[in-house]
Amino acid sequence: MRLIILGIIISISIFFFFNENVYCADWRPLAENEMGEFLYDATSISSTGEGMIAVDWKTILSINAAKAAEEVTPHLKGVSFVLYHDTINCDKMVYEITTIQYYNVNGKLITSSRADESKYKPIGFRPIPPDTVIGYLADNVCK
Numbered sequence: 001m002r003l004i005i006l007g008i009i010i011s012i013s014i015f016f017f018f019n020e021n022v023y024c025a026d027w028r029p030l031a032e033n034e035m036g037e038f039l040y041d042a043t044s045i046s047s048t049g050e051g052m053i054a055v056d057w058k059t060i061l062s063i064n065a066a067k068a069a070e071e072v073t074p075h076l077k078g079v080s081f082v083l084y085h086d087t088i089n090c091d092k093m094v095y096e097i098t099t100i101q102y103y104n105v106n107g108k109l110i111t112s113s114r115a116d117e118s119k120y121k122p123i124g125f126r127p128i129p130p131d132t133v134i135g136y137l138a139d140n141v142c143k
Contacts, residue, residue, distance in 0.1 A: 026041060027040070028041075030136045030137055035061065035062060038133045040141070041057065085097075093138065099112065100113045
């Protein structure tokens, strides 16, 4: 029995050691305000060519921001954090929100722009205003 358990542990360890597809987020702080805490995942940063960067970032909502979100959008009842996937054009300093996902405190997906495209219309690229969370994000990833 001990050999079987040892074999399973070694197999799992070898899988994670040699598997390049294992993903571990590296959340780094961007800003904090009355809306909540903003972080970006340094491991998600990827160049998509010609000055374009793709990155994941999230907002951990404050209690007041979560309540306000629920009041304005009832289908977000129980929202705790929001995960974004954005594309930033570092040369032109514009960005596009590619995906938005809303989660509850237990990490369960409430809704996603991919799952319910009728509620989330693509806006396209927009200018990055200075001294904003998206501006701080661009400052960090467009290096």
